[in-house]
Amino acid sequence: MMRGPSGLPLAVRQFDGFRWASDANHDDDRLSVPTLVDSGVGLIGYRESLRTSVTASTDAIARLLLQHGVDTVVDAGSSHESRYRMAVIAPELQVIAGGPVLTDGDPGSESDRSIRDEETLCRSLDAFEVEGISIVSVRTDDADFVRSCAAHAHERGQRISLRSSHLPLEEILSAGVDVLAGAHKMLSTFRRASLGSTASSPLEMLEVTGEREARDAARRVAEAGIAVTTGLLSLRRSCLPKEALGAPYLEDLLPIFPHARHLLEMKRAGGYIAGRRRLATNTGIKEPSPTGRRTILNNWQYLLSAVDVFRDVGGTVLPASFAPGLGVVPGYSLKEEVTLLAHVFGSIDVALQQATGGARDFFRVEPDTPQRARRLEARGTDYGLDLALSLTAVSST
Secondary structure: OOEOOOOOEOOEEEEOOOOEOOOOOOOOOEEEEEOEEEEEEOOOOOOOOOOOOOOHHHHHHHHHHHHOOEEEEEEOOOOHHHHHHHHHHOOOOEEOOOOOEEEOOOOOOOOEEEOOOHHHHHHHHHHHHHOOOOEEEEEOOOHHHHHHHHHHHHHOOOEEEEEOOOOOHHHHHOOOOOEEEOHHHHHHHHEOOOOOOOOOOHHHHEOOOOHHHHHHHHHHHHHOOOEEEOOHHHHHHHHOHHHHHHOOOHHHHOOOOOOHHHHHHHHOOOOHHHHHHHHHHHHOOOOOOHHHHHHHHHHHHHHHHHHHHHHHOOOOEEOOOOEOEOOEOOOHHHHHHHHHHHHHHOOHHHHHHHHOHHHHHHOOOOOOOOOOOEEEEEEHHHOOOOHHHHOEEEEOO
16 A cells, blocks of 8 residues: 555545645545543543442543553653553653642642742752653642742743632632533633532533623633643532433543442433432532523533633633543544534634644644654544534554
C-alpha cells in the first residue's frame, strides 16, 4: 500500500490536531485522528475490601484510557505513586501532571495535602518541581491562599489549576489562576452563599438569573487569560444520576468505582428503587426534586451558552472527563465530552482540535513522531457532530 510522508496510507483522510489535510490523495473511506488528551482524570479509584488489589483501580483506569484512544492525561489530583504505577503498566500513556491537591481546608480525599503555612507550601512546590509537575492543583475558598500558591508556583515555572466551591469570580480573576477546573466554576460569581440552602447539587447552587449574565461571566474569564477544563458530562450525571443509567461500559467501572453496581442494579427489572436507595446512602448522590430538576436544566442551558461564548471570544477550552465517576468511564467519557462540545459549538472539527492539538499546545506536550504515533480511525461516513463516538484506536505501523 502506498504511504505518504507521515507513513500513513494515502487512502486515510488525516486530521493533524488542528485541521483536516487538504491532500487530495485519499478517497475519504477512512478518517484518521490523533489520540486524545483528557485534561482532567483521576488516577485512582477506591476499594471496599482489604482483599482487593491496591493497584486494581489504577490498572483499570490505564487500560480503559488506552482502549478508548486517550494516551495523554492531566491528573486531576491523585498521588505520585499512582503516576509511577501507570508509567510501569502503561508506558505509552503520558501523565503530564500529577501529585496531591494542595488545600488549606479539611482534606476531601486521600489525595489532598493540607497546607498550613508558607514553609509547607514552598516545600511541596519544590518537591513537585523535582517530580516534573508543571500544573499544581489547588482546592480552596480563600483568595489569599490562591494568591500565595500562584505567586510561589509561578516563581518555579508552575501553573495553578483551581477548584473552588464558593470563591466569587471577582476573586478568581485577580488571584493568579491559570486553569479553572470545571466549566461551571466560571459562573461561581452567582453561587449561593447561604449554607442553609436546600440546593443539593452544583447546578442547583448556581444563582444564574439568565443567559446574558452567564455569557458575560464567561467573557471575563476568557479576557483574564484563564483556561477552563470542562467536565460537563461528569457534572450533569452527578446532578441527574438517573441519566447515568444509559452510560455505556458501566461494568468497566466496577474495579474503579464499586458503587457503580448500584447503577447496574437500578437497570435491572424491579431493582430501580433499591439501587437508588443504596446509591444515595453510599455516595450521597440522589435524584433532585421536580423543582430542583427544573433549576438544573435551566442552569445547564446557561452553562452551555457560557462555554460557547467563552470559546467564541478566544478562551482556551480544555476537554476533560473528570473520570472516574458516576457513569463516567475513563477514556470513553472523553469521547462523549468531545461529542457534547461538538454540539455546543456546532463543529466536530473545533471540538477535536481542543482535545488534540490545542490541548497538547497548552500543556506543552510534543506529539509522537509519525512512526511511533498511535491514531484513532473511523469510517468516512461517520463524519459529523457525533464522530468522536465512532473513533477507535489503531496503530500507524
